Amino acid sequence: MFVMNTWYVACSLADLDALGDKPLGRTICNEKMAFFRDGSGKVVAVEDFCPHRGAPMSLGKVCKGQLRCGYHGLEMDGTGKAVSMPGQRVRGFPAVKSYAVVERYGFVWVWPGDQSKADVAQMPVFSFFDDPAWAYGGGLYHVKADYRLMIDNLMDLTHETYVHATSIGQPEIDETPCDTKVDGDKVVLQRHMEGIQAPPFWRMAMQANGLDPEAKVDRWQICRFTPPSHIMIDVGVALQGHGGFDAPADKKAYSVVVDFITPETETSHWYHWGMARNFKPDDAALTDSIRKGQGTIFGEDMEMLERQQANLLRWPERKLLMLNIDSGGVQARRVIDRFLAQEQQEAS
Known part of the structure; x- marks a missing residue:
């Protein structure tokens, strides 16, 4: 149904940045993703799933480059790895999926398939x-x-x-x-x-x-x-x-x-x-x-x-x-x- 090992436009940079400290939730090729800017300002994408209780991370908040779950406060980084949670030890949690992302032409592009095959050289070129x-x-x-x-x-x-x-x-x-x-x-x-x-x-x-x-x-x-x-x-x-x-x-x-x-x-x-x-x-x-x-x-x-x-x-x-x-x-x-x-x- 969907070609997965390729680049798709996920959203415009303007739409993402307009959300401020809120992540952008989007489903692409049946993959539920949450997009946000990490601590370095780079756009990243992780699976829209909190490893604690399965809540959508897109309902949370971005705090100092970490994505905080809006249910119980678990925070993860741009690789999908849990890094903190109030009063709890969560660093041993397995990471959720993360996705290759490229910012180009005013858009956020994402590779929904096999991340080991993500290749920036395959990005389409539009000179205008x-x-x-x-x-x-x-x-x-x-x-x-x-x-x-x-x-x-x-x-x-x-x-x-x-x-x-x-x-x-x-x-x-x-x-x-x-x-x-x-x-x-x-x-x-x-x-x-x-x-x-x-x-x-x-x-x-x-x-x-x-x-x-x-x-x-x-x-x-x-x-x-x-x-x-x-x-x-x-x-x-x-x-x-x-x-x-x-x-x-x-x-x-x-x-x-x-x-x-x-x-x-x-x-x-x-x-x-x-x-x-x-x-x-x-x-x-x-x-x-x-x-x-x-x-x-x-x-x-x-x-x-x-x-x-x-x-x-x-x-x-x-x-x-x-x-x-x-x-x-x-x-x-x-x-x-x-x-x-x-x-x-x-x-x-």
């Missing part, structure tokens, strides 16, 4: 996060649906015509065929639309970038899946006839939709969404406006996916039908299945 020519804004949704349904959704953007009709959807998406290619463990789906009117969201972006929002444009959608469940989508519009995706910066409005999809359980996931753009990066008001608009768009997806999941649970025996527009999601699932099979083989 560190590039001052780009701005980023995003958020988080907790979605009560199989994480693979979100992958299907993002690797098939024909749904925009219907689910997002008032923002980014338009009939030309349906009318333009897509092309899907597999490159090793990566899946790339592309759609290029030429000589069309931009939909409302992109008219707003064009105007913000000093372009005529009523002008005809060439529009692109390039969905890039990488395991375990990251999807970057190159999206944008360029004034017609200037090269589309390859148009010069002053002729287009271009962004990357950032999708970090982290499984929680078999029927729920954490969806860290955002948009990175390479125009007007210093315009904080524009960043906030795009973030709010994008949040509304993804909220529409969330309702659809949760109701889809409810239907699938109600009728588990029904086979879902496949069309050519499903090729991106189908290929992404094949990559996931290959990783799962490899982990199962190594475990046996």
